[in-house]
Amino acid sequence: MTERLYYSDPYRRQFEATLIESFSWDGQPAVVLSRSAFYPTGGGQPHDTGWLGGVPVLDVVEREADKAVIHVLEAALPGQKEVSGEVDWLRRFDHMQQHTGQHVLSQAAERLLGAETVGFHLGETASTIDLNRAPLSAEQLDRLETEANQVVFENRPVVARFVSREALASLPLRKPPQVSGPIRIVEIQGFDWSPCGGTHVRATGEVGSIKIVRAERRGDETRVEFLCGSRALADYRTKNRLLLRLASHLSVGYWELDEAVERLEGEAREQRKAAQAAQEQFLDLEADSIASQGEPLDGFSLVSRAFQDRSLDEVKRLALRLAEQHRCVALLGLASDKGHLVFAAPQDSAYDLRPILRQACAVIGGGGGGRPHLAQGGGPVGELARVQQALEVARQIFGQP
Numbered sequence: 001m002t003e004r005l006y007y008s009d010p011y012r013r014q015f016e017a018t019l020i021e022s023f024s025w026d027g028q029p030a031v032v033l034s035r036s037a038f039y040p041t042g043g044g045q046p047h048d049t050g051w052l053g054g055v056p057v058l059d060v061v062e063r064e065a066d067k068a069v070i071h072v073l074e075a076a077l078p079g080q081k082e083v084s085g086e087v088d089w090l091r092r093f094d095h096m097q098q099h100t101g102q103h104v105l106s107q108a109a110e111r112l113l114g115a116e117t118v119g120f121h122l123g124e125t126a127s128t129i130d131l132n133r134a135p136l137s138a139e140q141l142d143r144l145e146t147e148a149n150q151v152v153f154e155n156r157p158v159v160a161r162f163v164s165r166e167a168l169a170s171l172p173l174r175k176p177p178q179v180s181g182p183i184r185i186v187e188i189q190g191f192d193w194s195p196c197g198g199t200h201v202r203a204t205g206e207v208g209s210i211k212i213v214r215a216e217r218r219g220d221e222t223r224v225e226f227l228c229g230s231r232a233l234a235d236y237r238t239k240n241r242l243l244l245r246l247a248s249h250l251s252v253g254y255w256e257l258d259e260a261v262e263r264l265e266g267e268a269r270e271q272r273k274a275a276q277a278a279q280e281q282f283l284d285l286e287a288d289s290i291a292s293q294g295e296p297l298d299g300f301s302l303v304s305r306a307f308q309d310r311s312l313d314e315v316k317r318l319a320l321r322l323a324e325q326h327r328c329v330a331l332l333g334l335a336s337d338k339g340h341l342v343f344a345a346p347q348d349s350a351y352d353l354r355p356i357l358r359q360a361c362a363v364i365g366g367g368g369g370g371r372p373h374l375a376q377g378g379g380p381v382g383e384l385a386r387v388q389q390a391l392e393v394a395r396q397i398f399g400q401p
C-alpha cells in the first residue's frame with residue numbers, strides 16, 4: 001500500500017519515494033511508489049497531474065486489490081530506485097478549493113434547506129452537487145450561496161484526522177462513511193464533519209468564494225452547479241467583459257441591457273411587420289404587371305415567368321395572387337440550387353395542372369404533385385435556361401407557341 005502524503009499534508013507538492021513496482025497500465029508505463037503526494041481519482045475528485053523524475057504523470061488511479069496508488073506516465077522512468085515527484089500545484093489547489101467549497105455548500109444546504117447531498121462531481125470547468133430537494137427557488141439558492149460564503153468569510157480551520165469506528169458515534173456526521181477501518185474525517189471547525197479521503201484547503205478563507213451559477217431540477221432532486229476560488233473569479237471576469245462589451249455595442253450601461261434588448265426585440269418585430277407589408281405591396285404590383293402581359297386562354301389568361309434569387313414561398317404567393325385576383329393560369333419557375341415550378345389556376349376553372357406540371361418537371365429531372373388548381377414540383381437541375389425550357393413545355397401543352 002502506498003503511503004498517501006496528502007492525507008496529512010495536502011500542501012506538500014514535492015516528495016522523494018522508493019520505486020516499488022514498474023509495469024504497463026493500459027499500454028502506458030506506470031509505477032507504484034513507497035509513498036506519494038499524488039491524489040488518485042476518487043470520491044468525486046479528479047486525479048492530480050505533475051512529474052516523476054521529470055516525466056509527466058498523465059493519470060493517477062487507485063488499484064482496487066491493494067489500494068496502491070498507480071502513477072501512469074508519459075514515458076518510462078530511467079532505472080533508478082529513488083524517485084522525486086512534484087505535483088502540478090495549480091491544478092491541485094484548484095481541486096482543493098472546489099472540494100472544500102463543496103463541503104461548505106453541502107452543509108449549508110442541509111442546515112438551511114434540509115437538503116441532503118446525494119451526488120458530487122468535480123469537473124474540469126464546473127462542479128455540481130445533487131440535492132435531494134426540488135424545486136428550489138431563486139431566493140432559496142441565493143440564501144444558500146450567502147450562507148456558504150459567510151462560512152468562507154469566517155475563515156474556519158479545516159482539519160482532517162483518522163477516527164476509530166467507536167469515536168465516530170460522537171461526531172455529527174453529514175453522511176455515513178462508505179469504507180471500513182479507521183475513518184478519515186474532514187472537519188470544518190464547528191460547522192461540518194464529513195468522512196472524506198480528498199484534499200482540502202486549511203481554512204475556509206482559502207476557498208475564496210462560492211458562486212452558484214446554475215440550478216436544474218431533475219425529478220425530486222436539484223443539480224446545483226457551482227464555482228469556487230479562481231474559477232469563480234475567472235467566470236466573473238468573462239461575464240463582466242461580455243456584459244460591458246454588449247453594453248458598449250448597444251451604447252447603454254450594463255444595468256440597462258435588459259431594457260435595451262427588449263427595445264431591440266420590439267423594433268425588430270415592427271420592422272418584420274413593415275417588411276412583410278412592403279413585400280405584400282410589391283407582390284401586388286408585380287402580379288398586376290405580369291397579369292397585364294397575359295395571353296387569352298378560354299376566358300382566362302395564361303402567364304409564365306421564371307425567376308432567380310428569391311424565395312420559393314414568394315413565388316408561390318405570387319402564383320396564388322395571379323390565379324385568384326387576376327384569373328390567370330400562372331406557370332412560374334424558380335432557378336436556384338434546384339429548379340422549382342409552381343402552377344396555379346383559378347378555383348372555378350376546370351384545369352388539372354398536375355399532369356402538365358409532371359411533364360414540365362421532367363425537363364429539370366424531377367417530378368411533383370399537389371391539387372388540380374395548385375401544383376408544385378422541382379428537379380435537381382437549377383439553371384435558369386432549363387427552368388425556362390420547362391415552362392415552355394407547359395405553355396405548349398396549353399397550345400401556346
Ligand SMILES: [Zn+2]
Pocket residue numbers: 099100103186196197198199200
Ligand atoms: Zn472532501
